[in-house]
Amino acid sequence: MDNQRQQANARQSQQTEYLDVLSAAQSLISVLTQTLNQSPVTPRPQVQVQGQGQQAVLPERQTNTTIDQDMARAFPSMFRRHAICGKKRINVASRTHTKNAKAFKPFDLNVYLLDKNSETTPSPAHELKLVQAGFGKRTISITMDITHSELSSILYEAFPKMEGLSGGWMLYKATGGSGTRRLNVIPPDSEGYTGSQIKSASASGKTMLYVVPLQEELDLNPLPNDAREFKKMPKATCQMCNKSMPLQVLALHIQVCKSSDSASSNEETEVQFVSESNLDEITQENFPSESVLPCPICQLKFPVDSLELHASLCGEQNLLESPDHSSFMRNDDFGIADDTTGNSSSPQVLCLDDLLELLAGRVNAENQFRICVSRDNLLERGLKQWQRQKKGNPANQLKITFIGEAGVDSGALRKEFLTEMISGIEKRLFLGQRAKSPQYSNSDLDNGLFRTAGEIFAVSLAQGGPAPCFMREWCYFYLTTGEVDVSRICKDDVDDVEYSLLITKVEEATDLTEFTDEIISCGYTGALNIEQKDAVIRAIVLHATFRVIPMLGDLRKGLQLYGLLDILKEHPSLCKSLFVPGQDCTPDADYILSNVAPEMSERGTSRASVESKIINYFQDFLQEIECGESAEDAAEVETEPSYLTVPRVMQWITGQGHKPLLISEQKAFQIVFKFDHDCKVRMPQHTICFPIVSACTNTVTFPVAHMTTYEDFKFIIVQAIKSGGAFSRV
Template sequence: MECLSGGWMLYKANGGCGTRRINVIPPDSEGYTGSQFKSASASGKTMLYVVPLQEELDLNPLPNDVREFTKMPKATCQICNKSMPLQVLALHIQVCKSNDSTSSNEETEVQFVSENSLDEMKQENFPSESVLPCPICQLMFPVDSLELHASLCGEENLLKSPDHSSFMHNDDSCIADDTTGNSSCRQVLCLEDLLELLAGRVNAENHFRICVSRDNLLERGLKQWQRQKKGNPANQLKITFIGEAGVDSGALRKEFLTEMISGIEKRLFLGQKAKSPQYSNSDLDNGLFRTAGEIFAVSLAQGGPAPCFMREWCYSYLTTGEVDVTRICKDDVDDVEYSLLIAKVEEATDLTEFTDEIISCGYTGALNIEQKDAIIRRAIVLHAAFQVTPMLGDLRKGLQLYGLLDIVKDHPSLCKSLFVPGEDCTPDADYILSNVAPEMSERGTSRASVESKIINYFQDFLQEIECGVCAEDAAEVETEPSSYLTVPRVMQWITGQGHKPLLLSEQKAFQIVFKFDHDCKVRMPQHTICYPIVSACTNTVTFPVAHMTTYEDFKCIILQAIKSGGTFSRV
């Protein structure tokens, strides 16, 4: 490998004695490390393959006198008196015996014998019991050299196979083209692999176009998603907001998915942090839950936020298709009607007044105080859970897009963080400021001092939002309710997305560019005010510093900009 250039990666096969397709071993952020070699090879028990990205390895046997063999134990062949390393001698002996003499150019050459020449091998003193076919190439070899040949044969056949080059340049070459995605060659070792696998299944050559108004975005978005006849949601999503000039290069799609995931959470689910589906026959009949499942899959595959707001028992149903009664307790009931019934039963001294409600939940036992726990756990809680299983069933159908449902079934623990609340992944003020890349003037100038002051104003503004101080100011500019003004909302105003990127590669590349306009009054001497200019496609915001001399001016202008500047147009 001394002269090898163009990069290389490690691959390995998961069992199959070399007959299975090899899968890439992704390097760490700093490249391949010794600990990764040890982990990937199971402490030396698994063979690793070095696969060049732009060249081919020279697979010709090395001469016996090369420096790589100097420290290897050697022995002399008793037939031809050639000295060679023991590993090479094991193969050479068989060749030397069968030919009775060998040239120097054929010292390490393996004799390949076809199945039709088995009789000839018997004549050359190879009994049939000592000859077996190679499981890869099906050629016949002596038993004592078969194992070594098979290991070399597997690597050689893979590198020479006609579909190897396409496999190397396209990891998704054996992923099913349909939307179910039942087959996959990628090895899912972490959440990053899973998301990259989903992204690779998006058909980027065709588009799934949605043209929607910002007014009543959720309902209009769901309807337009269902009415789209010319495209398939497996294609790349392209969004157009009616009346806006913005061209979707990724920011519009992320903004649409952010709004849809948030809207679906509020519209179709009940609960506080962790939620369960809201029972609704009309939503079920209209296919809204299936559409929601498709939107979840598209969001995960195309850079949107993860729908991490479900209860654990709901996620368990998605992975298995069955309700695990051991995972459900009274705290998992989000329906207001059943929650009130549970509270009434717990406080009641006489259960007869709730007979109808309890019986309607399927309870058939005795109605007495001693059976309170059984009534709550076996009747009310389970009835509330089983009532929403049709909604979860439709959601599972939507998750079949890109084969996401199969991936969730195969990797339930890995996918759990995408659906169940865990570590808070919403951006805060520190996250945004740590990813700011300001384009500052020369240090020491008056402009640089003003620009530094604007950055401090922005940090104070975000921290006030976190503390809820900006609620009254938001009301003064007639913006949305105070719950609307959040740090993720500010980030969405600038970048189009209100969530941290899911992919590690996107997290490293994510940054918000601050620019500063010092000359707006020079260009337009008569104007009295102007607002920040946002480019969500490039994650850039330009501040008009001449109008932001004080923090109060800064806050008033930016609040108005967030309220009125969400569209891709000049106002």
């Protein structure tokens, strides 16, 4: 215990001594610091100056120094950090500046070299010759301080043909305007043309200056393709001779190349005619036996590489020559030579699909022809709005807007409008049952309705609408030729009710004198007796048909849209089915059901059975309409008897009431059926729902919860078709 106490006392005494030493050291440091920071006065010894018995005592110089000053004096390189002020901080060499000359900014100038002294600018035809000869327009870069000799050097470099120009040249400036303009001379200064003068005359390079030779006429012969004048010009290759040359030279070269090519083609060449008898010999001579196979259709031998192409053409030829197609493709019915040899100016047309695609390709899709019309009195309003459109052209893409509806035309509105217009024109401007002729109406002719109808026919064929296939053959013959073949007109071609009744009366009459006034008004000038009854009927028929010729003539003017009239002249047999009733393009129940693509639930479920029942209801509904049963009576609504038809149902779903004309559209055409099972879940309090139709996508959605029976289905569908034709949803 005593040892521990002694050790503790020793440690405590050591700590006390350490603290005392530390306190003393701190006190010493503070004293030294205060002493060093004071300003000590160093006495300076007095200097005595003796002279003439006097003693002068100089005053002592007192200095006030600090630690920083002492350290800077002892270590000048380390502690003298302040910049040297005064004259030493200025570099004497930097005071001397050399005055540079002012540099002018270059500017671009457009110059045009003429071949001879002229008072006017060159014509467009002459400009092409100048460019081919190495003259024409160039862009040079000059400055304001340029001299006449320097300007000449720049021009000689831009126009190498000026190097031999010894008769002098001057600059001219054209007057304002367009076309051929007058040239005014720019007089040079006393030292010639200078940069400042040129900049002022050209408005800083904005106006082109013309370099005109004064006494000489430069050579206008075209330069070779590799001339240095054409080094920067774009080049192209001639497709006939495969030579690359500048575009300016190519324009003249094409004419020469064509003439030489036509001359060479006119030379006599050995032609070998191929027939079935010598085809085998020619084939064996040109191709080895192992590379020749017989055609499966005509059994003639052809090279393996071309056998597939021949077989396809051979099959089409046999199809066209078959009895089923001969009546459609034969031109003898019209007495017109149908040009399908490819010699016509229009592209080669081999089938109806090619013809319709040719028309569709002539539609100007970049611009629009907008028609805004109401569904009320659609035909009359549509004809007026068509004629009143001044901002658009019928050759543009047709865009339809129905007033008060939210539908945006992406194709369905256009097809529905064209369908309604074609159907309305048929009833409004034509007379007859299945095949029709124009109605005689001077007021409609004066109002231009027949010409407008022709334009609508052309637009409908070119932009996916129905074909106007309701004309009589003699009317179509007049559209294609502009002439009337009286030998093809008979009494059945008279569609006017007045003249049809007159013909019937004449046929049944025993005395023709009671119809003298009517017969004479038809142009008959012969004797009125029973023996001349056929001549009288013939006169009535010709009068009834010839008086509608002006209407057909106005219709032909409208068909000039898209060049359709020229196509009718070149391919009358192909276009016949588009205007004359023949193959029925009206859809029936089987056609619609065969193109239905239902989106059904999983097979075997209760929903799938309900959806299958809805499809059966729809098929029964269409077949009832076809059979003439009134499906409207079930809905107890008063409508026109002809309102509810199968084409009308198809138009309600797709916007068009006709079968697609193009083969590509026929293959892609389908109607999508969708089924809504949850309408009562979304709206528990409602009592009825109607189908939702999207004509742009050919889709219809059935509310199956409200179509549990066939009677309910008919009631809802009839109401929807009758009252739901507007595009109210987007």
